[in-house]
Amino acid sequence: MTQPLRFESADADGRGLEEVMEKVSHGDKNAFTILYDAVASTVFGIAVKVLRDPSQSEEVAQEVMIDLWRQAARYRPEQGSVRTWVATIAHRRAVDRVRSAQASANREQATAVRDQMRPFDEVAEEVETRLDSEQVRRCMRGLTELQREAVTLAYYRGLTYREVAATLRAPLATVKTRMRDGLIRLRDCMGVTT
Incomplete structure (x- = not known):
């Protein structure tokens, strides 16, 4: 039986998270739990900072955590720390949500303007x-x-x-x-x- 991973054993700079990410990339659910506990508050904080809406931020944070599970094999330690990689994904996802909301608002405004144009009498x-x-x-x-x-x-x-x-x-x-x-x-x- 393998020893359960302990996040507490990670160094302050997050080198222990690299080992956790490696295990997550192989489908280890216990490792994902450790990763989740380590980065969820950071992901949510980034989302709130960009979106300024707690409920939307929760949705984005969930999407990011799902992305981390699915994309764990894409993480490359030589390109940066796990926290930096996670923060980048969270920021991109939050910005995408803002852009999507803006595009939707623009479409609604264009529709409203079109509907308010004087109809042919x-x-x-x-x-x-x-x-x-x-x-x-x-x-x-x-x-x-x-x-x-x-x-x-x-x-x-x-x-x-x-x-x-x-x-x-x-x-x-x-x-x-x-x-x-x-x-x-x-x-x-x-x-x-x-």
């Missing part, structure tokens, strides 16, 4: 369209018969000048002149400025 658009249509009809009544027919055929039925002339049995030049004069009268009647 179909009723107002319909009223405006009807008023415009009524004004056009009124102005069209002020045209001569030939002007009204030429404009109607060209703009409402999509005929060319030649097709309008053929439909009205009028010379092409006459149709062009009447349409030009009719459009000028419509523009003036509608109050359109150029």
Whole structure:
């Protein structure tokens, strides 16, 4: 039977934790308990310092401890002490949580701004369209018969000048002149400025 590890035997600089980490990397649950007891308060303290929210800090601390269990084999003593490695993981995890929360807040704010934008008012658009249509009809009544027919055929039925002339049995030049004069009268009647 193996002797239980005792954290108390570790040196003040944490060299004993290196041995503990080695055992954790091989799946030793007792070694993980020792590691947990040695670093949990440090992990929580770092999380609180970054997040400033105890409940979120608890969640982050739990995530870090799970990471330590899963990633114990990645620890390299030549790159730093166990405490430094743990502190780095804790800090990164806490910063990731802050960034995630900020991104979520930004998305919510963008959604709120989008939702508060003035929606398209179909009723107002319909009223405006009807008023415009009524004004056009009124102005069209002020045209001569030939002007009204030429404009109607060209703009409402999509005929060319030649097709309008053929439909009205009028010379092409006459149709062009009447349409030009009719459009000028419509523009003036509608109050359109150029």
